Amino acid sequence: MGRTTAPLGDAESGAPRTVTVLGSTGSIGTNTLDLIGRNPGRYQVEALTANSNVETLAAQARAFNARLAVVADPAHYGALKEALAGTDTEVAAGPQALKDAAARPAEWVMAAIVGAAGLEPTLEAVNRGATIALANKECLVCAGELFMTAVSDKGATFLPVDSEHNAIFQVFDFEQRSRVDRIILTASGGPFRTWTREQMVAVTPEQAVAHPNWSMGAKISVDSATMMNKGLEFIEAHHIFAMPVDRIDILVHPQSVIHSMVSYVDGSVLAQLGTPDMRTPIAFTLGWPRRMEAPTARLDLGTIGTLQFEAPDETRFPALRLVREALKAGGAAPTILNAANEVAVAAFLARRIAFLDIAALVERSLERVPHAAPTSLEDVLAIDRDARAVCADLIQAAAA
Numbered sequence: 001m002g003r004t005t006a007p008l009g010d011a012e013s014g015a016p017r018t019v020t021v022l023g024s025t026g027s028i029g030t031n032t033l034d035l036i037g038r039n040p041g042r043y044q045v046e047a048l049t050a051n052s053n054v055e056t057l058a059a060q061a062r063a064f065n066a067r068l069a070v071v072a073d074p075a076h077y078g079a080l081k082e083a084l085a086g087t088d089t090e091v092a093a094g095p096q097a098l099k100d101a102a103a104r105p106a107e108w109v110m111a112a113i114v115g116a117a118g119l120e121p122t123l124e125a126v127n128r129g130a131t132i133a134l135a136n137k138e139c140l141v142c143a144g145e146l147f148m149t150a151v152s153d154k155g156a157t158f159l160p161v162d163s164e165h166n167a168i169f170q171v172f173d174f175e176q177r178s179r180v181d182r183i184i185l186t187a188s189g190g191p192f193r194t195w196t197r198e199q200m201v202a203v204t205p206e207q208a209v210a211h212p213n214w215s216m217g218a219k220i221s222v223d224s225a226t227m228m229n230k231g232l233e234f235i236e237a238h239h240i241f242a243m244p245v246d247r248i249d250i251l252v253h254p255q256s257v258i259h260s261m262v263s264y265v266d267g268s269v270l271a272q273l274g275t276p277d278m279r280t281p282i283a284f285t286l287g288w289p290r291r292m293e294a295p296t297a298r299l300d301l302g303t304i305g306t307l308q309f310e311a312p313d314e315t316r317f318p319a320l321r322l323v324r325e326a327l328k329a330g331g332a333a334p335t336i337l338n339a340a341n342e343v344a345v346a347a348f349l350a351r352r353i354a355f356l357d358i359a360a361l362v363e364r365s366l367e368r369v370p371h372a373a374p375t376s377l378e379d380v381l382a383i384d385r386d387a388r389a390v391c392a393d394l395i396q397a398a399a400a
């Protein structure tokens with residue numbers, strides 16, 4: 001994979017590093033801009049993008065003097081144009097504008113759009129050989145082989161942002177890859193870690209998004225609650241580190257202090273630790289290849305006292321089993337799983353289905369959509385569309 005040291009402008013002494021933030025209005029996007037804002041003169045913002053949150057996007061574009069602001073939903077073009085009147089920021093809207101934004105020559109691109117909607121814009125940045133800080137794990141779940149092949153073929157530099165994968169990246173010995181025995185992905189267990197299935201029947205969106213350790217967007221928070229997030233991260237780790245699935249473990253660790261571990265053939269286990277604040281992994285990628293200051297609380301293990309560990313429970317959290325089965329089935333299964341999960345999570349957040357229906361709908365979608373392996377981006381997008389339609393039909397049929 002592309003752990004190259006492709007040159008980035010020396011942000012500490014030379015010209016500002018040019019950066020684009022895809023999904024700038026979200027949780028990862030705002031944390032990224034928080035770090036950029038603390039380092040005046042070190043970064044020049046090329047493009048910022050959102051889906052529909054014009055107010056935040058316009059405020060960010062003004063604050064960071066962005067060259068371009070893009071809203072994916074074209075219905076919001078007029079409002080964005082008006083909000084940025086009198087500034088030097090160009091304004092654009094729609095899916096093609098999103099891809100064009102990613103194609104502009106920023107050295108460093110934060111990929112923080114949520115869901116498969118981020119795949120095409122992120123690939124634009126990969127295809128021009130940029131440094132990609134990847135938060136958008138769904139890219140790798142729905143198109144992992146295609147994505148990592150493009151990283152390698154185009155000479156892009158790939159830096160994982162997801163806290164677990166960033167942790168692994170920090171302790172993974174790429175020069176002695178054959179000496180790596182296992183990857184150990186830690187999981188908080190989410191807000192329902194100790195709940196029975198019966199207790200989970202009546203879970204509300206408010207309860208599901210209340211993650212015990214992390215402050216994140218709604219979709220990933222629900223994924224953590226179903227533990228689908230850990231399943232998606234399992235697939236993500238498989239692709240990023242080219243690790244066979246039988247050498248990746250999931251370990252529940254409720255405190256989210258150890259962000260993940262790598263175990264070596266000599267019995268050494270290396271881990272990355274820190275307080276749960278995404279500004280640490282984002283700073284790792286923004287400063288790359290040098291570490292930069294992040295304003296996060298420092299880890300105080302003496303005060304924490306005890307770290308707990310538990311085995312994951314696939315019976316209470318069937319998403320973990322579905323991911324294992326999807327990886328075994330291969331072909332289109334991970335793409336279908338991801339698309340169905342996105343549709344089901346959105347329906348849950350809209351109070352159209354119950355919490356336990358999410359995994360059940362993913363399972364039924366996997367049974368119904370054909371599993372032919374995608375060999376191109378067009379294939380991936382077609383499978384993604386089909387799976388979304390099947391899952392939406394299942395929801396509709398259940399409601400009728």
Ligand SMILES: NC(=O)C1=CN([C@@H]2O[C@H](COP(=O)(O)OP(=O)(O)OC[C@H]3O[C@@H](n4cnc5c(N)ncnc54)[C@H](OP(=O)(O)O)[C@@H]3O)[C@@H](O)[C@H]2O)C=CC1
Binds near residue numbers: 028051054115135218
């Ligand atoms: N939050 C976290 O701590 C972590 C997040 N991640 C991953 O990072 C990604 C982003 O997560 P997070 O920041 O929490 O998500 P948020 O929901 O907070 O933000 C999502 C961003 O994507 C934009 N967006 C949403 N839908 C579309 C679309 N169809 N087209 C274009 N842009 C869109 C949103 O714009 P708008 O505001 O206008 O809706 C927003 O800028 C996810 O893949 C998540 O799994 C990984 C690890 C940790």
Ligand SMILES: CC(=O)[C@@H](O)[C@H](O)COP(=O)(O)O
Binds near residue numbers: 163
């Ligand atoms: C911050 C981050 O990387 C999230 O993906 C986080 O890991 C979610 O926590 P769990 O899925 O372990 O509950």
Ligand SMILES: [Mn+2]
Binds near residue numbers: 162163164233
């Ligand atoms: Mn994570």
